[in-house]
Amino acid sequence: MLLKKMWGLAGSIILTAGLLAGCGSEQQNVPDTGANVPQERVTLKVGIFDRGNSPSGVTVTNNYWTNWVKDSFGAVESYIDVEFVPIPRSGATEKVNVMMASEDAPDIVFASTDNLLPYNFAKQGGLMDLTDIIDEHGPNLKSYLGDVLEMGKVDGKIYSIPGKRVYQGRYTSIIRQDWLDELNLQMPATTEETYEVLKAIKAAKPDSIPLGFALRQSSIEPIMWSFVEPLNEEQRYTMTQQLGATDFPVLLPGFKEGLKFLNQMYNEGLMSPDFALDTDGNQLNEDIMNGKVGLYSEDTGKTYNSTPGIAAKLIASEPAANLVPVDPYTNSEGKHAKPGYLPNNFYIMVPAKSERAVEAIKYLNWLASEEVMNTILNGTEGQDYNLVDGVPQRIDSQEVADRMYNAGDIELMTSAVDYGNAEMNRKAMVSSVAEQFRARAEKSYEIGETDTLNQIRFPDPIEAEIKYGAILGDLYNEMLVKVVMASPQDFDATYTSMMDQYMKSGGQKILDERIQAYAALK
Amino acid sequence: MRLNWQLYMLLALPLSFFIIFRYGSMYGVIIAFKEYNIFQGVMKSPWSGLDTFRQIFAMDNFWNSLKNTFLLNFLDLIVSFPAPILLALNLNELRLSLFKRFAQTVLYLPHFISWVIIGGIVYQVFATNNGFLNEMLGALGIGPIPFLTNPGTWLITYLLVGVWQSAGWGTIIYLAAITSINPELYEAAAMDGATRIRRMWNITLPGIAPTIILMLIIKVGDIVQIGFDRPYVLGNASVGDTSRVLSTFVYQLGMTSGQFSMAAAVGLFQSVVGLVFLFGANALARRWTGRGIF
Numbered sequence: 001m002l003l004k005k006m007w008g009l010a011g012s013i014i015l016t017a018g019l020l021a022g023c024g025s026e027q028q029n030v031p032d033t034g035a036n037v038p039q040e041r042v043t044l045k046v047g048i049f050d051r052g053n054s055p056s057g058v059t060v061t062n063n064y065w066t067n068w069v070k071d072s073f074g075a076v077e078s079y080i081d082v083e084f085v086p087i088p089r090s091g092a093t094e095k096v097n098v099m100m101a102s103e104d105a106p107d108i109v110f111a112s113t114d115n116l117l118p119y120n121f122a123k124q125g126g127l128m129d130l131t132d133i134i135d136e137h138g139p140n141l142k143s144y145l146g147d148v149l150e151m152g153k154v155d156g157k158i159y160s161i162p163g164k165r166v167y168q169g170r171y172t173s174i175i176r177q178d179w180l181d182e183l184n185l186q187m188p189a190t191t192e193e194t195y196e197v198l199k200a201i202k203a204a205k206p207d208s209i210p211l212g213f214a215l216r217q218s219s220i221e222p223i224m225w226s227f228v229e230p231l232n233e234e235q236r237y238t239m240t241q242q243l244g245a246t247d248f249p250v251l252l253p254g255f256k257e258g259l260k261f262l263n264q265m266y267n268e269g270l271m272s273p274d275f276a277l278d279t280d281g282n283q284l285n286e287d288i289m290n291g292k293v294g295l296y297s298e299d300t301g302k303t304y305n306s307t308p309g310i311a312a313k314l315i316a317s318e319p320a321a322n323l324v325p326v327d328p329y330t331n332s333e334g335k336h337a338k339p340g341y342l343p344n345n346f347y348i349m350v351p352a353k354s355e356r357a358v359e360a361i362k363y364l365n366w367l368a369s370e371e372v373m374n375t376i377l378n379g380t381e382g383q384d385y386n387l388v389d390g391v392p393q394r395i396d397s398q399e400v401a402d403r404m405y406n407a408g409d410i411e412l413m414t415s416a417v418d419y420g421n422a423e424m425n426r427k428a429m430v431s432s433v434a435e436q437f438r439a440r441a442e443k444s445y446e447i448g449e450t451d452t453l454n455q456i457r458f459p460d461p462i463e464a465e466i467k468y469g470a471i472l473g474d475l476y477n478e479m480l481v482k483v484v485m486a487s488p489q490d491f492d493a494t495y496t497s498m499m500d501q502y503m504k505s506g507g508q509k510i511l512d513e514r515i516q517a518y519a520a521l522k
Numbered sequence: 523m524r525l526n527w528q529l530y531m532l533l534a535l536p537l538s539f540f541i542i543f544r545y546g547s548m549y550g551v552i553i554a555f556k557e558y559n560i561f562q563g564v565m566k567s568p569w570s571g572l573d574t575f576r577q578i579f580a581m582d583n584f585w586n587s588l589k590n591t592f593l594l595n596f597l598d599l600i601v602s603f604p605a606p607i608l609l610a611l612n613l614n615e616l617r618l619s620l621f622k623r624f625a626q627t628v629l630y631l632p633h634f635i636s637w638v639i640i641g642g643i644v645y646q647v648f649a650t651n652n653g654f655l656n657e658m659l660g661a662l663g664i665g666p667i668p669f670l671t672n673p674g675t676w677l678i679t680y681l682l683v684g685v686w687q688s689a690g691w692g693t694i695i696y697l698a699a700i701t702s703i704n705p706e707l708y709e710a711a712a713m714d715g716a717t718r719i720r721r722m723w724n725i726t727l728p729g730i731a732p733t734i735i736l737m738l739i740i741k742v743g744d745i746v747q748i749g750f751d752r753p754y755v756l757g758n759a760s761v762g763d764t765s766r767v768l769s770t771f772v773y774q775l776g777m778t779s780g781q782f783s784m785a786a787a788v789g790l791f792q793s794v795v796g797l798v799f800l801f802g803a804n805a806l807a808r809r810w811t812g813r814g815i816f
Contacts, residue, residue: 100561273650276758276760277671277758471583471779474762477759481758481759505583
C-alpha cells in the first residue's frame with residue numbers, strides 16, 4: 001500500500017515537473033514556492049469513451065477538448081488536475097467490470113445507458129452515496145437534470161447520475177427515392193405496401209438487396225415492434241424482458257408474426273442474406289454505400305452524419321441516388337410504433353473507494369452549466385459554427401470535424417443542448433450535418449420521434465435480468481437468426497424449440513420475477 | 523545441498539515463479555464456493571457452499587457448451603492431429619533444401635497470425651453472399667454454400683481453418699524427431715531395395731512413434747480445455763448451438779454478466795474434467811505401448 005502511494009507520488013512529481021518544464025522560463029522557480037500554495041493539488045480521474053475514431057495526430061485522452069477541459073476547469077477549481085482514462089466504447093461493460101473489481105476505476109466511470117450495472121454495483125456496496133455531496137456541490141447538476149436524477153436512486157439514495165438524453169427518438173427507416181421514381185412506385189406507408197415495394201424492387205433489380213438488414217437492434221426492432229399487439233399495462237410490465245438497456249418483445253403477442261414476416265422476406269430473397277454475420281452493421285453500411293440496398297432502418301440520423309458518411313459516399317459514386325427518410329411499418333392500429341429511448345443517457349458512477357467524490361461532483365456540476373455545455377457541444381463561434389436564426393450551424397470542414405469528433409463524449413451531462421422545444425432541438429441536432437442533407441436529416445429525426453413506445457421500468461431492476469441478461473441477449477439473436485433463416489415448413493418447429501431454450505435459460509425466471517414485482521407494485 | 527548450492531539458487535528463481543504465479547493465485551478458485559462480491563474481495567465475501575454449481579448445472583447453456591467443447595476438440599483431434607505428421611513426412615522427403623526451407627516457412631506463417639485477423643479473412647473468403655469462395659463457385663454455376671451459417675458446414679470450416687493455422691507449426695517437433703533417426707537405417711533399407719513409401723512406413727514412422735504418442739497424450743489431456751479466440755471469432759449467431767464452448771461461456775458469465783463466482787465454478791469444473799482425461803490418456807498409453815509421460 002505504502003509502495004503504491006510512493007509510486008503515485010513519484011508519478012505526480014514527474015508529471016508536475018514535466019508540465020512545468022513546458023511552461024516557459026519565468027516559471028522555472030515555481031517548485032521552490034510551491035510549499036506556500038494553501039490547498040494540496042489533487043488529480044481527478046475522468047473516464048472517456050474510446051471509439052477508435054480519433055483523427056490522426058490526436059488520441060481520446062489528448063486532444064483539443066481534453067486540453068480545453070483541463071485548462072477551463074483548472075481555471076475554476078485551480079487545485080484539481082483532470083486526467084482522462086480511456087474506456088473502450090465496445091465492450092465498455094466488460095472493461096468497467098474489470099476496472100471495478102481490480103479497484104482501478106477512474107473517479108468518474110460509466111459504461112452503459114442501462115440501470116442494471118449501477119444497481120448491481122450499488123447493491124454490492126461498490127458505489128459512493130452521492131446524495132449529500134450533490135446537495136452541497138451540485139446545484140447546476142440538480143436543476144439541469146431534474147427528474148432524470150431520480151433514475152439514479154437505489155433505496156432512496158443517489159448512487160449514480162444519469163446524463164440527460166434530449167432527443168428520445170431512436171430509429172428511422174431510409175429508402176431509395178430514386179429507385180421508387182425509376183420503377184414508378186409510391187412511397188410505402190404501411191407494412192403491406194412496403195412488402196409490395198420490396199418485391200417490385202427485387203423483380204426489377206435482381207442483384208439488389210431490397211431490404212438491408214444486419215443483426216443489430218436498429219434493423220430488428222422497428223420491424224418486430226410494429227407487429228406487437230397493443231398491450232395493457234399489466235402485459236407491458238410483466239411480459240416485456242429487459243436485456244441490457246433495451247426492452248425485448250420476445251414474450252409479447254405479435255412477436256411470432258413479426259418473425260414470420262422476416263422469415264418470408266428472407267426466403268423470398270428480399271433481405272440481406274448474410275445478416276447473421278453482420279453484427280457490427282459494417283456489411284450493411286457497405287452495401288448501402290455501394291448502391292445495393294433499397295430500404296433499411298438505422299439509428300436515427302446515421303445516414304446523413306459525416307461519419308461514416310453513408311449518404312455522402314453513395315452520392316459520390318452514384319450522383320442520382322437519393323436516400324430519404326420514410327416510416328414504412330404500421331401496427332394493427334395503423335400506427336408507426338417503434339421503440340424510443342428513456343430520458344437518460346449514460347449512468348455516471350463514482351466508486352465507493354474513490355477519494356475524489358467531492359471533486360467529481362464539482363466537475364460534473366461544471367459540465368452541467370449552460371455555458372460549458374454550449375461551448376463543448378457547439379465549439380467556438382466563428383471557428384466551429386455560425387449562428388443562423390439563433391441555432392448554431394456547424395462549419396462544414398474537415399478541420400472542424402476533426403476537432404469536434406469526441407466533444408459529445410466529453411460532455412457527460414447531456415446528449416445535446418436542450419433548446420426547450422422539439423423543433424428547435426431537431427434544427428440544432430442537424431446543424432452538424434452537411435448542408436445538402438440537412439432537410440432530410442431533420443425529417444429523419446421527426447420520424448424517429450413519431451409514435452415511439454416507452455421503455456418500461458420497475459423502481460428496482462429485476463435480479464434475473466442482471467444475471468441472465470447477457471446470455472439471453474445472445475440467445476435472442478440466435479433465435480432470430482435461426483427462425484428467420486428456417487425454411488417456411490420448419491418455421492413453427494424452430495420457433496418452438498428456440499423459445500423453449502430461451503425460457504429455460506432464464507426467460508422464465510425473468511417472467512416469474514416480473515409477475516411478482518408487478519403484484520408488489522399494485 | 524551444500525555442494526551444489528549454486529545450482530539450487532538457479533532453480534529457486536523459476537521455482538518461486540511457479541509457486542507465486544501458478545499456485546499462489548489458485549486461492550482465487552474459492553470464489554466458486556462463495557457469493558463473490560467484487561468490492562468485498564475474495565476473503566470477505568460470504569460462503570455459499572455448492573449453490574453456484576447447482577445454478578450452473580441447471581443451465582441449458584452449460585451442458586450445451588460442455589458438449590460442444592468435447593465435440594469440437596474431439597473432431598479437431600481426428601482432423602488436426604494427423605496433419606502435421608503427414609506434412610512432416612512429406613517435408614522430410616524433399617531433396618532440394620532451398621525449397622524445403624521455403625515450404626517450411628510458408629507453412630509456419632499462419633501460426634503467427636492472430637485469430638482475430640484469421641477471423642476477418644475467413645469472413646471475406648467464406649461469407650455466403652459476398653465471400654470470395656462463393657463468388658468463384660457462383661461463376662462455375664454452383665449455388666452458394668453457407669460455410670459459416672449452417673452448423674454442419676460451419677464445423678467443417680472451423681476444422682479446416684484450424685488445420686491451415688496450426689499444421690505447419692506442428693511439424694517442427696516431428697521434423698526434430700525425424701532428424702534423430704539413424705541415417706544408416708535408411709541406407710541399409712535403400713540397399714535392400716525398399717521404396718520411399720516403404721522407408722517412410724517402416725523406418726520414419728516407428729522412429730517418431732514415441733513423439734506421436736507423447737503429443738497424443740498432451741492433446742487428449744487438453745480435450746476439455748479449449749482456446750477462447752478460435753470459437754469466439756469464428757462463431758456467429760446462426761451456429762451458436764455448435765460454437766458455444768466452455769471458454770466463451772466463461773467469458774459471457776464472468777466478463778459480460780459480471781457473475782464471477784459462476785465463471786470460476788465453470789473453470790474449476792473444466793479443470794477437474796481435464797485432469798481426469800489426462801490421467802486416462804496416460805494410463806491408456808502405458809497399457810498400449812508400455813510408456814506414458816508420468
